[in-house]
Amino acid sequence: MTRAAIDFNSPEYLDAVKVMALHRALDAVPPPQEKRREYVGASAIGGPCERSVQYEFLGVPRDEGWRHDAKTLRIFQRGHMMESAAAQWLCDAGFRLIQSKRDGGPIGFSVADGQFKGHVDRVIISGPINLQYPLIWEHKALGSKSWTAIRNRGLAAAKPEYAAQVYLYQAYCELTAPALFQATNTDTMEIHFELVEFDKAKAQAASDRAAAVIADSKAGAMRPRPTDDPEFYVCKNCAFRQRCWQ
Numbered sequence: 001m002t003r004a005a006i007d008f009n010s011p012e013y014l015d016a017v018k019v020m021a022l023h024r025a026l027d028a029v030p031p032p033q034e035k036r037r038e039y040v041g042a043s044a045i046g047g048p049c050e051r052s053v054q055y056e057f058l059g060v061p062r063d064e065g066w067r068h069d070a071k072t073l074r075i076f077q078r079g080h081m082m083e084s085a086a087a088q089w090l091c092d093a094g095f096r097l098i099q100s101k102r103d104g105g106p107i108g109f110s111v112a113d114g115q116f117k118g119h120v121d122r123v124i125i126s127g128p129i130n131l132q133y134p135l136i137w138e139h140k141a142l143g144s145k146s147w148t149a150i151r152n153r154g155l156a157a158a159k160p161e162y163a164a165q166v167y168l169y170q171a172y173c174e175l176t177a178p179a180l181f182q183a184t185n186t187d188t189m190e191i192h193f194e195l196v197e198f199d200k201a202k203a204q205a206a207s208d209r210a211a212a213v214i215a216d217s218k219a220g221a222m223r224p225r226p227t228d229d230p231e232f233y234v235c236k237n238c239a240f241r242q243r244c245w246q
């Protein structure tokens with residue numbers, strides 16, 4: 001079979017070159033990589049692997065060559081942009097949301113000498129619906145697969161790490177009214193709302209996990225892996241995979 005010759009002067013070829021140049025131009029200036037946390041974060045501690053949280057906490061260098069690509073960084077940035085938009089939608093609907101304390105600092109918690117902390121997305125203090133104000137508001141921008149799983153199975157069953165984050169905020173901020181979890185489907189822009197009842201036992205379990213990560217880090221011990229298989233799906237996307245399994 002003979003291959004068609006490429007016409008390097010054709011408009012199609014020249015357009016393709018320009019498109020490639022556009023991708024290169026954007027990829028050369030990706031959104032900034034988020035600063036690494038020198039603490040155990042409420043958003044991370046409910047995840048599937050305590051050891052990866054520990055590596056982050058200890059500031060262990062990520063695997064050589066590992067970095068978020070420009071596309072992933074844009075996805076992170078999209079999460080922040082969607083959160084702002086979603087908060088505005090609620091404001092437009094008559095809810096009052098706050099993000100900062102009177103001293104201007106973010107609303108959240110910081111315990112264990114700042115080694116375990118987190119900041120809420122917003123607190124809703126009033127609104128046109130009969131909810132138990134003030135309450136925690138947590139937003140996630142999700143693709144269809146994750147969004148549908150939460151809608152069908154509920155937050156605690158589908159994404160326990162997000163639920164743990166909410167329970168921690170409720171506990172440490174002493175806002176134990178049902179929280180409002182909102183997920184926006186970034187494919188369809190559908191919204192899922194869920195009122196999250198405070199679960200004291202799960203908040204305590206997440207807090208205990210954080211304490212264990214901090215204590216083992218001080219003692220020079222590593223937290224257990226969640227799997228014996230380096231091909232486990234979580235490990236495949238982990239910044240410490242080589243270090244962990246070598």
Ligand code: SF4
Nearest residue numbers: 049052225235238244
């Ligand atoms: S490679 Fe797997 S077990 Fe090791 S830290 Fe990462 S997620 Fe955890």
